[in-house]
Amino acid sequence: MHVQTNAPLYSAPTAEAIREYYEALRPFWHPVLPAADLPASEPRPTELLNQPLVIVRLNGKLVAMEDVCRHFQAQLSLGEIREVAGYGDCLMCPYHGWSFAPNGQCVDIPQMEPGRDIPTSARVPTYHVQERYGLIWVCLADEPRFDLPTLPRVDDPEFLTGPLRTYEPWVAAAPRVIMAALDDTHGPWVHEGLVGSREHAAPPEHRVWREGNVMKVDIQMVQPNNATIAESDQDASTREVHLTTTVAIPNVIHFDITAADSTDGRHTLIWQAVCPRQFNKTDTFWGSSRNYDHDQPVYDEDFEAMQDTLRDQDRRIVESQRPWLLPPFWTKIELPLRPADLPLIEYQRWLEELGITIAV
Numbered sequence: 292m293h294v295q296t297n298a299p300l301y302s303a304p305t306a307e308a309i310r311e312y313y314e315a316l317r318p319f320w321h322p323v324l325p326a327a328d329l330p331a332s333e334p335r336p337t338e339l340l341n342q343p344l345v346i347v348r349l350n351g352k353l354v355a356m357e358d359v360c361r362h363f364q365a366q367l368s369l370g371e372i373r374e375v376a377g378y379g380d381c382l383m384c385p386y387h388g389w390s391f392a393p394n395g396q397c398v399d400i401p402q403m404e405p406g407r408d409i410p411t412s413a414r415v416p417t418y419h420v421q422e423r424y425g426l427i428w429v430c431l432a433d434e435p436r437f438d439l440p441t442l443p444r445v446d447d448p449e450f451l452t453g454p455l456r457t458y459e460p461w462v463a464a465a466p467r468v469i470m471a472a473l474d475d476t477h478g479p480w481v482h483e484g485l486v487g488s489r490e491h492a493a494p495p496e497h498r499v500w501r502e503g504n505v506m507k508v509d510i511q512m513v514q515p516n517n518a519t520i521a522e523s524d525q526d527a528s529t530r531e532v533h534l535t536t537t538v539a540i541p542n543v544i545h546f547d548i549t550a551a552d553s554t555d556g557r558h559t560l561i562w563q564a565v566c567p568r569q570f571n572k573t574d575t576f577w578g579s580s581r582n583y584d585h586d587q588p589v590y591d592e593d594f595e596a597m598q599d600t601l602r603d604q605d606r607r608i609v610e611s612q613r614p615w616l617l618p619p620f621w622t623k624i625e626l627p628l629r630p631a632d633l634p635l636i637e638y639q640r641w642l643e644e645l646g647i648t649i650a651v
């Protein structure tokens with residue numbers, strides 16, 4: 292089929308396509324904030340799928356509310372926590388002092404005439420929220436489509452966990468950011484000398500399968516030998532690595548990396564969880580851990596600096612991709628190759644099944 296692509300390919304998506312994209316992503320858990328960035332007794336603003344949210348701990352429990360007061364729409368996250376008799380901690384709006392209980396119901400209006408009831412419509416929507424892997428995760432739908440992903444070995448006490456890093460937002464859609472991490476054939480072109488080598492540019496053989504709520508990819512590939520990762524021969528210029536990738540649809544990717552010929556049981560874990568703030572604005576949270584070199588500093592400067600370089604190299608490519616939202620396969624705008632692009636094809640296929648790819 293011939294597809295007329297000029298206008299939709301290069302212009303921003305229609306308002307309708309953007310709305311559908313946000314709707315399609317609502318039933319999933321998204322990371323919105325490092326838990327360490329939320330003080331014990333203050334609210335914090337955040338944004339998910341173009342929706343302002345306030346995250347706050349009330350009576351020791353996490354609460355996620357729409358960050359808009361029901362009175363005159365001031366931002367609740369500018370307010371403060373105060374106690375209201377019978378409700379404990381509540382979030383008080385900074386404008387006229389209306390207070391909202393953890394379930395979003397307004398429970399105190401200072402200007403109310405005595406004897407009158409607070410209208411039940413004075414309620415702010417609240418959302419599912421939980422904390423895991425050092426992040427606060429929110430789901431905006433009534434029922435999450437999948438459970439929050441379990442990241443292999445990340446909770447294992449044998450592993451030394453590095454700092455959780457937050458990258459400044461990329462001007463790109465979340466699935467494209469995940470696909471850049473999943474794509475294992477761009478290394479020789481984008482990351483030559485770091486994790487790719489044009490002398491070993493042949494795509495790896497992939498095994499790709501679904502396991503419950505996640506997609507798995509298993510590969511072996513030759514990479515330049517970088518000093519701070521599981522490896523068998525420090526002196527060789529290249530090494531063969533074995534990667535087991537876990538993708539929690541749609542927004543989390545986790546790599547378990549070992550030397551291919553390794554019998555030493557050394558594992559390096561790297562994971563990314565991305566937050567779709569807006570259709571073309573995506574934040575990335577990044578974590579790593581390892582089960583060796585426990586006596587070395589947790590913060591490994593060379594390794595972290597290399598990750599920064601890799602991400603900068605990826606960023607200019609991903610921000611250049613058009614259309615902004617993944618085009619459905621049927622448009623034939625993309626030309627994925629088999630078997631080289633198999634992980635990307637399978638990831639996108641799953642997104643399509645879940646309605647996350649949007650017609651351009």
Ligand code: FES
Nearest residue numbers: 360362363384387
């Ligand atoms: S706008 Fe929030 S109390 Fe008036």
Ligand SMILES: [Fe+2]
Nearest residue numbers: 471481482605
């Ligand atoms: Fe990359």
